[in-house]
Amino acid sequence: MTELATQNNKEINKKERILDSAEALFAQHGYDGVTIRQIAKLAEVDVALANYHFGKKLDLFHAVFDRRAQQLSDQRHKLLAAQQSSMQTLEQVIEAFLMPLKMAQQTEDPGWRNYLALLAYVMTSPVWNKIMMSKFFDKRVVEFIAALKDIFPNASEDKIHWCYHYMSGALALTLAQTGRIDRISNGKCQSTDFDTAYELMVPFMAAAFRKVCD
Amino acid sequence: MTELATQNNKEINKKERILDSAEALFAQHGYDGVTIRQIAKLAEVDVALANYHFGKKLDLFHAVFDRRAQQLSDQRHKLLAAQQSSMQTLEQVIEAFLMPLKMAQQTEDPGWRNYLALLAYVMTSPVWNKIMMSKFFDKRVVEFIAALKDIFPNASEDKIHWCYHYMSGALALTLAQTGRIDRISNGKCQSTDFDTAYELMVPFMAAAFRKVCD
DNA sequence: TTGCCTATTCAACAAGTGTTGAATATAGTG
DNA sequence: CACTATATTCAACACTTGTTGAATAGGCAA
Known part of the structure; x- marks a missing residue:
């Protein structure tokens, strides 16, 4: 994200090409919906090379997920900690939570968009959620949630957790880019329009949090 | 849902046992994460029987999805149409949208909970969303959305669509029962607690809709 | 040159995949 | 009983899967 976009790397670093291809395919078809051979074909490398660099298929999946997770997680931490002063508003906290994803999408590197999917x-998988999300x-x-508790000192913890859960779901469906909002709105809204999605999401969630937690 | 729960059907109708087993496994592992043999084993039938009753694997998937989709869709339609009078409040509209899912979960039949997952x-899959959701x-x-337009006649269509999108995401993550809210809240909240999830969701979403669309 | 390490390819394995046709059981009808 | 249609099982098929060990290429130091 801070680095330059590494697009059009088709002639260099095969190791990263494998990661990029796996990322794109896993994002669209899930872990079981993708074969090593499909990944290798998209990356234009031999089938055995993925195994050489990353080991088993499951290890490759972890490698793909971890590559950008660290960056994303660090960004979130920085933004939240930066405004750790007790002067933070609800909108600021929500924005700090969403901003890294918005920035990731705005990068020229198409890999980031695949990664968000x-x-x-x-996030939505019953089997992967625990394994992967707990890592970073x-x-x-x-x-x-701690920041939210500061803002709503009188709210029960349960309500804050459920509110976060709702926001997390709205976020997940946005990241998934399923194309459903395009279809239902007859093309007036677009799944790929992250700017609008995030812009509207902040006041939407802020009002909802206040209603339930205040 | 209106019929009696058909639990403990282990000694009868093998055809429905296949559907039930496929439902449970597809819900947890996705289409590609499940083999016909796993389904047959769970249903305690022969591998070839699934093919005999439902054809190809993809046809079985459609059969599983369609079985309860019709009921769910009809319920939604009834509840929305019943209050078609212009006296409906925002909360009522949201409730009419969520109620069928709440009722599905409350059934004794564990198959319904699997179906919601x-x-x-x-809903969250880029490949299945278009194919499956457009059917029912x-x-x-x-x-x-038409009911929402009546309530917010001055709101732009885009905003209404995005608001629906957020709600749809929150709903999807709830249905998925990933166990994440359990983990983050140290067990204080539970993914299976649909009652609380729906109860809080109505005021949460209502306030959010009003903020953005009013 | 030789030697060595890493990267990459090739060919192949054993296991598992969806699917199918024939064989067998089951139940209902005359 | 026999006849028939449906339901179920069995065995096997052709194909794909992840994975691996041996073979090859390329760069770099001595």
Whole structure:
């Protein structure tokens, strides 16, 4: 995200090409919906090379997920900690939570957009959620919820958790880019329009949080 | 839902046992994460029987999805149409949209809970969303959005669509029952607690809709 | 040159996949 | 009983899966 976009790397680093291809395919078809051979074909490398670099298929999946998770998680932590002063508003906290994803999408690197879809896949999967989300993101969510507790000192913890859950769901469906909002709105809204999605999401969620937690 | 729960059907109707087993496995592992042999084993029938009754694997998937989709869609339509009078409040409209899912969960039949997770899988999947959701549910969503337009005559259509999108995401993550809210809240909240999830969701979404669309 | 390490390809394995046709059981009808 | 249609099982097929060990290429140091 801070680095330059590494697009059009078709002639260099095969190792990263494997990661990029796996990322794109896993994001769209899920773990079981993708074969190593499909990944290798898209990356234009031999089938055995993925195994050489990353080991088993499951290890490759972890490698794909971890590559950008660290960056994303760090960004969230920075933004939340930066405004750790007790002057923070609800809108600021929500924005700090969403901003890294918005920035990831705005990068020229198309890999980031694929990664966000992969993140949505992991978030909504009953089997992957525990395994993958606890590695990096759960810690940041705890920080986010702590900030919410400061803002709503009188709210029960349960309500805050459920409110976060709703926001997390809205976020996940946005990241997934299923194309449903395009279809239902007859093309007037677009799944790929993250700017609008995030812009509207902040006041939407802020009002909802206040209603339930205040 | 209106019929009696058909639990403990282990000694009868093998055809329905296949559907039930496929439903449970597809919901948890997705389409590609499940083999016909796993389904047959769980249903305690021969591998070839699934093919005999439902044809190809993809046809079985459709059969599983369609079985309860019709009921769910009809319920939504009834509830929305019943209060078609211009006296309906925002809360009533949202409740009419969520109620069928709440009722499905409250049934004794554990198959319904599996089905809701399957629905979440389809809703969040980039590949399945278009194929499956357009068959039954898109029509009801259009009705739901029409009701929202009546309530917010001055709101732009885009905003209404995005608000629906957020709610749909929150709903999908709830249906998915990933166990994440359990983990983050240290067990204080539970993914299976649909009652609380729906109860809080109505005021949450109502306030959010008003903020953005009013 | 030789030697060595890493990267990459090739060919192949054993296991598992969806699917199918024939064989067998079951139940209902005359 | 026999006849028939449906339901179920059995065995096997052709194909794909992840994975691996041996073979090859390329770069770099001595």
